[in-house]
Amino acid sequence: MGAALLGATLALLAPALCYGQSGQRSLDLIDIHQGGGLSDLVHFLSFGGYELSGADSDGTPAFQSFGPWYNTYWRDFSAEWLLTLDDDFGITFGLSTGEHGEKYRIDPSVQLGFIAQAHPRPNATLTLTVATTLWGRLTEYPCEADYGNGLQTVNCRLAADPVDPAETLKYLLNEYPNRLSIRLTYSVAF
Amino acid sequence: MLRTTRLLAGLLVASLVVVSTPAFAGKKTTPPPPPPKSTPTIVANALQSWMSPDIQGAWTAGYKGQGTRITFVDEFTGSDPFSGNWGTGTKTQLHGYWTSQEAALIAPSATIATQNFYSGTTVALAPTGLNVINLSYAMFATAGYNVNQIGWSNQEASIISYAKSGRAVISKAAGNDSVAMGTRTRSGVQDYLGDALIGAQSALFVGALNSNGTTSSKASLASYSDTAGSNTSVQSHFLVVGVAANKTGLAGTSFAAPIVSGYAAIIGSKFPTWTPTQVTNRLLTTARKDTLVNYNATTYGVGEASLANALAPNSIH
Numbered sequence: 001m002g003a004a005l006l007g008a009t010l011a012l013l014a015p016a017l018c019y020g021q022s023g024q025r026s027l028d029l030i031d032i033h034q035g036g037g038l039s040d041l042v043h044f045l046s047f048g049g050y051e052l053s054g055a056d057s058d059g060t061p062a063f064q065s066f067g068p069w070y071n072t073y074w075r076d077f078s079a080e081w082l083l084t085l086d087d088d089f090g091i092t093f094g095l096s097t098g099e100h101g102e103k104y105r106i107d108p109s110v111q112l113g114f115i116a117q118a119h120p121r122p123n124a125t126l127t128l129t130v131a132t133t134l135w136g137r138l139t140e141y142p143c144e145a146d147y148g149n150g151l152q153t154v155n156c157r158l159a160a161d162p163v164d165p166a167e168t169l170k171y172l173l174n175e176y177p178n179r180l181s182i183r184l185t186y187s188v189a190f
Numbered sequence: 191m192l193r194t195t196r197l198l199a200g201l202l203v204a205s206l207v208v209v210s211t212p213a214f215a216g217k218k219t220t221p222p223p224p225p226p227k228s229t230p231t232i233v234a235n236a237l238q239s240w241m242s243p244d245i246q247g248a249w250t251a252g253y254k255g256q257g258t259r260i261t262f263v264d265e266f267t268g269s270d271p272f273s274g275n276w277g278t279g280t281k282t283q284l285h286g287y288w289t290s291q292e293a294a295l296i297a298p299s300a301t302i303a304t305q306n307f308y309s310g311t312t313v314a315l316a317p318t319g320l321n322v323i324n325l326s327y328a329m330f331a332t333a334g335y336n337v338n339q340i341g342w343s344n345q346e347a348s349i350i351s352y353a354k355s356g357r358a359v360i361s362k363a364a365g366n367d368s369v370a371m372g373t374r375t376r377s378g379v380q381d382y383l384g385d386a387l388i389g390a391q392s393a394l395f396v397g398a399l400n401s402n403g404t405t406s407s408k409a410s411l412a413s414y415s416d417t418a419g420s421n422t423s424v425q426s427h428f429l430v431v432g433v434a435a436n437k438t439g440l441a442g443t444s445f446a447a448p449i450v451s452g453y454a455a456i457i458g459s460k461f462p463t464w465t466p467t468q469v470t471n472r473l474l475t476t477a478r479k480d481t482l483v484n485y486n487a488t489t490y491g492v493g494e495a496s497l498a499n500a501l502a503p504n505s506i507h
Contacts, residue, residue: 052506053476053499064506145503147461148475149468160502162460 024084031080031094037177038106038138039076039099046070050160053148069103069156076106088117092131103143103156109136109177123190129183140173238277238295240434242402242449244497245296245456255297255455257462259316261358262290262324262448263345266306274440288440289326289448296452299459310343313352320458320469321358323349324451326444328365329383333374337385346383353390356467359458361451362387363443364397364428370419370488371395371428388423392466394454394473395428395491398446402432403481403494410483411490415443418491427470428491429477453497460501476500 035043049065080094094111113131120126143156145165155168237246264286273282276295281287286304294302300322305313307327315321329346342350352358362384367375372388374380387393397416403409409432411417418428431449435441450473457469464472477493479485485493 050502051498052504053496053502054504143506145506147503148472149461149464154503154506156506159506160498162456162501164460164462 026084028082030082034075034077038175042070042104066157070101072099072101074099080111090115096136104140106138107135110134124188127185131181133177133179136177138173138175142169142172240437255300255459258320258455258458259301259303260293260322260324260451260455261303261305261313262286263305263307263313264289264326266304274438276438289324289444292445293324293448293452296449297455300455310345312344312348315358320466322451322454323358323360324448325360325362326447328381330379331382333378333380337382340382350386353387353393356392356465359454359466359470360387360393361447362393362395363447364395365416366414366442367416368414369416371416371424372419372421392470393427394450394470395424396443396446396450397430398433398443399430401434405480408481408483417489418487420488425487425491429473429495430490431495450495453495456497457500472500
């Protein structure tokens with residue numbers, strides 16, 4: 001809950017070069033948030049589960065929820081700054097803490113980029129924003145499942161599906177964040 | 191040499207038709223119609239109302255019994271077709287087509303092989319992958335003989351051998367005489383094929399429930415179905431499944447065994463390295479008791495076969 005609120009309330013607007021005083025170099029915090037991207041993907045996995053073939057002490061089928069495997073107390077936390085070098089150029093950089101749960105890990109990451117502006121007309125601005133993310137890989141870990149004939153390594157989420165346990169390992173998440181983001185915007189002031 | 195006659199378990203309920211093997215009796219006077227050139231192809235894309243919802247999970251994951259072979263030793267030539275509907279349209283056809291199509295609907299990617307039970311020849315096994323043999327028939331003879339006195343044809347001898355050596359999962363219809371398996375029927379005969387399979391490591395005896403059981407709507411044994419009885423060797427290999435005759439027009443343990451055959455094929459898809467005995471044991475150890483009315487081993491054996499349970503791990507960490 002806390003993480004969701006933080007993400008919702010502290011996410012700022014997309015960066016743009018704005019100066020209090022023309023030509024002055026400055027450093028501004030332009031974005032801060034928790035969750036998003038791969039963190040949201042993993043959070044989505046935490047919903048659901050399946051019945052095991054064994055029963056609880058009261059005789060009802062035991063249920064394996066995905067929640068304990070894919071939830072975390074600390075969602076990936078990111079902060080990004082803009083270093084303005086002149087009226088039309090700035091460098092962006094940021095850090096993400098990464099996160100981990102029982103069956104996954106998102107590595108910390110670094111974001112680097114720049115913003116360049118041009119003014120084809122006095123009241124118009126053309127903005128090029130380029131950003132790249134280094135590291136930040138999502139790795140999903142397998143489980144050990146007992147099917148009555150010894151332990152088998154299996155994708156935790158697919159252990160109850162009619163798929164060969166060895167086959168399920170192909171579907172373990174091994175994802176990278178968006179490596180490169182390029183955005184070109186054109187704005188006109190009326 | 192003892193003479194035996196074959197009795198189709200499913201037909202027993204409807205008409206008590208006894209089919210004698212030509213080798214044993216040869217008293218049929220009506221020439222059988224020419225056999226169809228091949229088993230009609232069934233395309234399974236929808237869960238039928240008679241199926242357990244467990245099967246949907248198997249299909250959703252795209253696993254439908256591939257890499258396995260189910261061999262049906264059944265009646266594929268003869269003059270006793272009957273009508274029913276698996277949800278793919280009403281048809282009138284022979285017993286073997288009904289049973290094989292039922293399993294094909296459950297495990298549509300399994301290879302379906304057929305062998306007319308009049309052939310008497312050795313049942314061939316696929317060289318790779320799980321082999322399942324469906325036996326929706328009995329071999330009746332006057333009660334009172336020792337099973338060792340039966341002179342089996344190569345067909346039954348091979349089946350019994352596969353069950354004892356664990357080379358194939360044998361899914362055997364329990365019978366429709368409302369008696370304990372392995373005991374004489376009210377007409378004084380006994381199913382010696384069933385007797386010969388008692389104690390075999392990869393044999394399963396399949397009784398019929400009136401419906402698929404759930405914890406909120408428990409199922410009871412169909413009135414016609416044989417029970418597991420007091421023999422613990424039977425009980426430990428006796429499963430039950432729902433046979434929804436009210437939806438298909440097809441009643442009998444003949445139509446219980448193919449469900450378990452289909453389940454075995456799907457389990458074989460998931461665990462391609464497992465032996466037939468391991469697949470058999472998986473079905474037995476994961477059967478449910480909480481979906482049955484007044485569960486007891488004498489009636490239900492180990493319980494209702496549960497595909498979902500069989501596919502799910504006992505525990506996971």
